[in-house]
Amino acid sequence: MKLLVLLVIGVILYFIARNYKTEKFENIKLDIKERFNGDLMNHEAGLLIALMAKVAKADGQVSELEAEMLKHTFTDISSHFENSSEIREKLKEIYEKEKNSFDNTISICEKLYKITKHDYVKRVKILEYLLNLAFIDKEFSKTEFMITEDISNALQIKKADFETLVNRFENFYRDQKNSEALSLDKAYEVLQSSANDDDSTLKKNYRNLVKKHHPDIISGQGASQDIIDQATKKLQEINQAYELVKKHRGI
Known part of the structure; x- marks a missing residue:
């Protein structure tokens, strides 16, 4: 099943600064739900969660917003499976394991690349999703930049496309910060x-x-x-x- 084609249509998170509005997984309908009983580290869903774990822990801690995004991702992905409860628990197990080490980041990307080799657009959307997670606390640290850049390279995404995505998020948060500052100044004036x-x-x-x-x-x-x-x-x-x-x- 082309799960990630559905999951990464746009960058989801309704609460990226509570303003960056995009598709919710719950709004994406599937005619047929998959039943998967194998190793999720051989499936797009499990590999995505594994990479999310690396990005979330890149700066040494998982913020409240990152944790919230992960929680919803577990639910949204698992809802596309017949055995959703079982899948959700397995995804959580993958996250807990993969957040503890960065040694296998490239090998995970290589697995994901093999699955998505003929779909460059999908890989760009996966990267966009991971950058969404990295930026969600409004801070994009050097370690987050390094790991997302490594992932981008391993997924064979063009440097220009990576830079375009990073710039898009940076501009969004810069504009939002400026807007908030202006609003605060106005509030004091009032x-x-x-x-x-x-x-x-x-x-x-x-x-x-x-x-x-x-x-x-x-x-x-x-x-x-x-x-x-x-x-x-x-x-x-x-x-x-x-x-x-x-x-x-x-x-």
């Missing part, structure tokens, strides 16, 4: 505060603004409906700004 204010000052400013723009208070002052509506909109903006700053500060 709250009539600054990033240098401590939490108590921020909270005090927020409460004062709520009192000033709360529609119930405005209504009690005999204001017109238009002014009350404006106050309601302003209060929503103030609340949104406060939630953004709180999230950024971890309070």
